Amino acid sequence: MAAIDARGDDVVLRLEDNERSLMLTVFTDLAALLSEDDGSEDGSRPDSENWDARLGLVGRPRPEDPALLRLLPDVDPEDEERSTEFRRLTEFDLKQAKAHNVRIVLLGLSKGNDITLTHDETLAWMKGLNDLRLVLAVRLGIDTEDAQDEKYARREELSESEDLTLTLYDFLTWIQDRLTTTLLTRKQGDDET
Amino acid sequence: MVFNDPVNLMSYVSYVFQTYFGYSEDKADALMLEVHENGRSVVATGGREAMERDTQAMHEYGLWAACQPDSGSD
Incomplete structure (x- = not known):
C-alpha cells in the first residue's frame, strides 16, 4: 500500500510496483488526451511551433469529448460567443499547463517506487x-454527488472494467488528498511561525 | 464563481482558495462548504479581466469555475 510522508520541505511518496505501473499507464493516457490533434488547421504541427495558436490568432473548436471539455x-x-472568444485566447496555454503537470508526474514515476517531490512538484502532482480523476469521473458517469453515491451503492452490479476504474479512482483520490493535507499541514505550521 | 463537483476534494478546494486567493483557512473552508452545500459560490468579484484571469487559474487547478457579468451591469 502506498505511503506519503513529509520530509523537510519535500514530500516522499512510496508506491508498490503495481501501483506505479498502473499510474504510468493512466498518466500516459492523460498525456495523449491532452496532446490530441485539436482539429484546427495547424493541428499537424507540434504545439510548441504552433505560433498562431499560441498567440490566439486561430479559433479553437470546443472539445467534443466530454472528458476533454471538463478539463x-x-x-x-x-454566453457561447464569449466562451468561444475566451477559448481562442486562453485554451492553448491552459492545455500546455495541464500537459506540463502530467509530464512532471510521469518524470517522478519514472524514477522508481520511492519518489521525492519538491513543493512545486507536489503541487503539479495534485493538479495532475x-x-x-476528472477524466475518470466523466468516463464513469459521475457528474453529480447523487450519481457518485449511486455508483458506489450499486458497486456489485458494475462491469469488471468499471469496478477496476472505480478502484483506481479511489486510489488516486487517496493520493491527492494525502498530498494536499501534507501541504496544508505545512502551510499552517508556516503561518503560525 | 465556483460550482460544486463530486470530484473536487474538500481539502484540495480549500488549499486552492488559501493559496491562490490568499484567503485564511477559515474563509477558505467557509467558501468551500458553501460550494459544497449550495452548489456554487461567488469566490471573487471584480473587473472583467481580473475575473477572467482567476477563472483561467481555477481551470488550471481543475475546479469547475465560470465568470459571468453581474446582472444589470457590464
Whole structure:
C-alpha cells in the first residue's frame, strides 16, 4: 500500500510496483488526451511551433469529448460567443499547463517506487491527479454527488472494467488528498511561525 | 464563481482558495462548504479581466469555475 510522508520541505511518496505501473499507464493516457490533434488547421504541427495558436490568432473548436471539455471548460456556459472568444485566447496555454503537470508526474514515476517531490512538484502532482480523476469521473458517469453515491451503492452490479476504474479512482483520490493535507499541514505550521 | 463537483476534494478546494486567493483557512473552508452545500459560490468579484484571469487559474487547478457579468451591469 502506498505511503506519503513529509520530509523537510519535500514530500516522499512510496508506491508498490503495481501501483506505479498502473499510474504510468493512466498518466500516459492523460498525456495523449491532452496532446490530441485539436482539429484546427495547424493541428499537424507540434504545439510548441504552433505560433498562431499560441498567440490566439486561430479559433479553437470546443472539445467534443466530454472528458476533454471538463478539463477545458467554457468560461461562461450562458454566453457561447464569449466562451468561444475566451477559448481562442486562453485554451492553448491552459492545455500546455495541464500537459506540463502530467509530464512532471510521469518524470517522478519514472524514477522508481520511492519518489521525492519538491513543493512545486507536489503541487503539479495534485493538479495532475485532479485532472486525471476528472477524466475518470466523466468516463464513469459521475457528474453529480447523487450519481457518485449511486455508483458506489450499486458497486456489485458494475462491469469488471468499471469496478477496476472505480478502484483506481479511489486510489488516486487517496493520493491527492494525502498530498494536499501534507501541504496544508505545512502551510499552517508556516503561518503560525 | 465556483460550482460544486463530486470530484473536487474538500481539502484540495480549500488549499486552492488559501493559496491562490490568499484567503485564511477559515474563509477558505467557509467558501468551500458553501460550494459544497449550495452548489456554487461567488469566490471573487471584480473587473472583467481580473475575473477572467482567476477563472483561467481555477481551470488550471481543475475546479469547475465560470465568470459571468453581474446582472444589470457590464
